[in-house]
Each structure stands twice: as C-alpha cells, then as structure tokens.
Amino acid sequence: MGIIAALVIGAIAGWLAGQIVRGAGFGLIGNIVVGIIGALVASWLLPRLGISLGSSAIRDVINATIGAVIVLVILSVIRRA
Template sequence: MSLLWFILIGVLAGWLAGVLMKGGGFGLLGDLILGIIGAILGGFVFRLLGFESTGMLGSLITATVGAILFIALLRVIKRA
C-alpha cells in the first residue's frame, strides 16, 4: 500500500510542480518521474536545511518543492 501512496504523491507532486512552474504538466509518466526525482531531491534539501516532513501532506510538500527545484535546474542547464 505504501508503494501506491508513493506513486500517487509522485504524480501529484510532479503535476503541481509543472503547473506552478508554468509547464502545464508533463503527462502521467513525466509527472510520475518528476515527482519521484522531486521527492528524492526535496528530501535531501530539506534534511540539509534541518527540516523534517511527516505525513502525507508533508511528503507532498517535500516532493513538490524538490520537483520545482529539479525543473528550475533543468531550465538553467537547457539555457547553457
């Protein structure tokens, strides 16, 4: 069951990041991949800053922030 929640949060976080970054989403698979990468990146950054997220909402926020950072990083690399 936790894998299902992880996938659901990943899709939702990827979609939210795409909308917030004016990308409009990247399709179901793209949102899932973006959300998973975002969850890993967000967890790493939050731990570095001393924050801890708990629960489903905390996981969603962490994954979304990480996905936004990942999109921003990709845009910087693409411009270079």
C-alpha cells in the same frame, strides 16, 4: 511507503510543480518521475537545511513538490543553455 502511494504522491507533486514552474509539464508519466525524483531531492536537501514539516501524507506531497520544483528549475536552466 507503498509503491502505489509513491506513484500517487509523485503524480500529485509533479503536477503541482508543473503548475508552479510554467511550461514544465511532462504528462502523467513524466510528472510521476519528476515527483519521485523531487521527493528524493527533498528528502536529502531539506534535513540538511534544518527544515522539518512534521509527518503526514500532506508533508510528503509538500516535500516532493518542493524537490520537484527544484528539479524543474534545474532542467529549465539546462535546456536554455
């Protein structure tokens, strides 16, 4: 995947995750970072759970969003502690 594609997918996934987890938006750069970290988390976690969504750009956005939501929930729990 190209760098530009990773940034776009990260931005979309981070924004979607910020919409799902209310109050967890971080702006454009933060959303890109959260989206990319979420993609890494999802690429590690989902295959271990036996979840496969096929292969396409939409799948990449969905996987990154799932991972970003996990990351944002963990960050929210850490902030509250």
